[in-house]
Amino acid sequence: MCPMTEYPPAAAFPPVDTAKAPGTLWQITAWSLWDWGGAAFNSVMTTFIFTALYLTGDAFGGADHATAVLALAMSISGFAIALLAPVAGQRTDHSGRRKLWLGINTLIVALLTGACFFVQPHESYLLLGCMLIAAGHVFFEIAGVNYNAMMLQISTKHTIGKISGFGWAAGYLGGIVALLLVYFGLIKPDVGVFGITSADGMTYRAVAVFSALWIIIFSIPVLFAIPERKPDPAMPRVGFFRSYLELFRTVVRLGRTEPHTLYFLISSAIFRDGLAAIFTFGAVLAVGSFGFKTGDVLIFAIAGNVVAALGALSAGFFDDRFGPKAVIVTSLCGLLLSGGMLLFLDGKTAFWVFGLILTLFVGPAQSSARTFMGRLAPEGQEGELFGLYATTGRAVSFLAPLLFGWCIVIFGAQKWGIIGILVVLLAGLLLLLPVKAPAHAAAR
Structure with missing residues (x-):
């Protein structure tokens, strides 16, 4: 076994060289394409199509029952992410195989x-569907650890906000393209490409195959464009449990x-769980509580996604100018x-107006949370x-789905699940207000 080694405290790490050359346009584009490809899992599978229109539909026991089961599965996946993500990041810091594990985990997704x-x-397949989506979230988050750390290889303190925002925007725009292809190729026509029809749920099952191919194709460029990070010889390899x-x-x-730094990790854990719940249950609420049909959802x-992409892009400039906390x-x-x-309005019009306002603010919150962490991470410990x-972010990821599900059970209607999400977002905001960035964060 490797000997115990006490790493120097974070404050003792030398400042990052802020004069380093930024990533090339090709590297930044290739890095962002991973987000573009990941939209097939986030937008198509989890948010708008597979779970909202298929897995939580009448065929699986009705919206209320299926949504509650999905919420439970997502809570379990949060525990798994909490246990595995930091050790996965730490071990790639030690081994220098950040790109390798990004590729492996993306393939599993x-x-x-x-x-x-x-x-x-059929209702008997509900648990299988929820388990596959939940497991996909586990490996997607672990892949995201390496992906986010890779951002620091192609950014400087003057560009990290814009690059992070560009990545999020690419994800949203990738979601638009994927949704359009799915809608016009499979869902809208009575007979889709390759003669696919809605019989036996084949339309939505084919969406899963399309999404898998989309993820693979657009994850390839980053594996060639950005070099593998060399391991730090001062950071010894340790066994899994020793990690x-x-x-x-x-x-x-x-x-x-x-x-x-620790306070930020805690506060961001809370509000990011609320952001994740918006994506997981937003379309489900649109269909089950606001009268949206298939075409309306798409x-x-x-x-x-257009509004969210604009929000993420603009947030990048505000982030680099005013700092991530303000954003x-x-x-x-x-x-x-x-x-x-x-919570207090009904109908499609209300959801269109305030739902779009929600999407405008989700992207900036996600992007700036990532850059805040990037500015805090000492060189050599980015993955950890x-x-x-x-x-x-996942240690409490059971919280929003659980509160969402409880509110449905307590109040007897799906719409009241919104209360659970709002409580989580408010708690995260209150915990963030006293957080200050450490002095060395400016060096990023």
Whole structure:
């Protein structure tokens, strides 16, 4: 076994060379294409098509029952992410195989997505479908640890906000293109491409195959464009279970030397869980509570992704100018106001107006949370810190789905699940307000 090694405290790390050359246009584009491809899982499978129009439909026991089961599955996946993400990031820091594990985990996501083809429209297949989506979230988040850390290889302190926003925007725009292809190729026509019809749920099962191929194709460029990061010889390799001890020591060290980094991890864990719940249950609410039909959901998805992409792009410039905290606070306030209006209004028009306002603020909150963490991460520990970022984000990821499900059960209607999401967003905002960035964050 490797000997125990005490890493230096985060404050002792030398400042990052802010004069380093930024990533090339090709590297930035290739890195962003991973987000473009990931939209097939986030937008098509999880948010707007597979879960909203198929998995939570009448064939699986009705919207209320299926939504509650999906919420439980997503809660379990959050526990798994909390256990695995930081160790996965730490081990890639030690081994230098960040790109390798990004590729492996992305491939697993694609395989789980493709396996949704076998989810037939019967209630007996509900658990299988929810398990495949939940497992996909686990590996997608772990892949995202390496992807986010890779952002620091192609950015400087002057460009990290814009590059992060560009990546998020690429994801939203990729979602638009994927949704259009799915809608006009499979869902709208009575007979889609290759003669596919809606019989036996084949339309939506084919969507799963399309999404798997989309993920694979657009994850390839980043694996060629950005070089593998060399391992730090001062960071020894340790066994899997020993990694948890090193992780514990890192958390203790952060609490002692850089408490505001730890405070940010906690506060962002809360509000990012609320953001994730918006994506997971937004379209489900549109169909089950606001009278949206299949075509309505897809049109809203396209409009929402356009608005979200514009929000993410603009947030990148505000982030580099005013700092990520200002962007996050503004976005959370906007989310609380628009989400609160939806709680008391009914009908398609209300969802169109305030749902689009929600999408405008979601992108900036996500992008600036990532850049905040990127500015805090000491050089050589990017993977571990982004692993902690994913873990804290998922350590309470059961919270929003659980509150969402409880509110449905308590009040007897799907719409009241909005209360659970709003509570989580408000808690995250209140915890973020006193957070200050450590001095070395400016060096990023």
